Amino acid sequence: MSPGKNKKKEKQTISESPLPNPALRTRKRVVLDFPPSQLQTPVTYILAKEYDIASNILRAEITPEESGKLVMEMDGLPENLEKAIQRIKDSGIEVTEIARKVIFDMDKCIHCGACISVCLAGALKLDHDFHLQFVEPKCTVCEMCVPSCPVDVVTIDL
Ligand code: SF4
Numbered sequence: 001m002s003p004g005k006n007k008k009k010e011k012q013t014i015s016e017s018p019l020p021n022p023a024l025r026t027r028k029r030v031v032l033d034f035p036p037s038q039l040q041t042p043v044t045y046i047l048a049k050e051y052d053i054a055s056n057i058l059r060a061e062i063t064p065e066e067s068g069k070l071v072m073e074m075d076g077l078p079e080n081l082e083k084a085i086q087r088i089k090d091s092g093i094e095v096t097e098i099a100r101k102v103i104f105d106m107d108k109c110i111h112c113g114a115c116i117s118v119c120l121a122g123a124l125k126l127d128h129d130f131h132l133q134f135v136e137p138k139c140t141v142c143e144m145c146v147p148s149c150p151v152d153v154v155t156i157d158l
């Protein structure tokens with residue numbers, strides 16, 4: 001096969017397997033309650049290996065009865081986070097999600113629109129009067145808008 005044909009094949013393979021856009025990743029905070037029988041379950045390994053989820057353990061406790069509790073943040077694609085949480089629940093570990101949401105202080109917003117361009121989820125737009133609109137159901141809490149605001153009116157409520 002000529003080098004030109006090889007190049008064409010390589011190009012096709014790449015376009016058939018697009019990498020996930022890292023900007024679409026989001027984070028969830030969860031509390032995991034391990035029964036004694038599941039204390040050895042390698043949760044962080046499973047999350048990384050099977051679901052491409054990075055985990056950050058914020059607190060870990062083992063009680064005298066040898067059950068365990070982990071508070072951790074998971075970072076991954078929304079669909080992978082949902083599947084991973086279900087997988088952990090199915091293994092007998094109790095999972096409680098800690099709600100996080102984005103807060104816009106509209107009294108201080110100058111409606112510059114800078115946050116709109118970084119919101120790939122489409123949760124931000126300007127209305128007919130050029131005022132910022134936050135469509136919260138579309139928000140994946142990716143936090144991209146937080147550093148984009150020149151007047152620091154976007155915060156994350158943990
Ligand atoms: S509003 Fe902010 S946190 Fe929510 S999806 Fe858009 S950029 Fe991400």
Ligand code: SF4
Nearest residue numbers: 109110112113115149
């Ligand atoms: S970047 Fe900040 S000031 Fe500008 S529209 Fe968004 S929230 Fe408002």
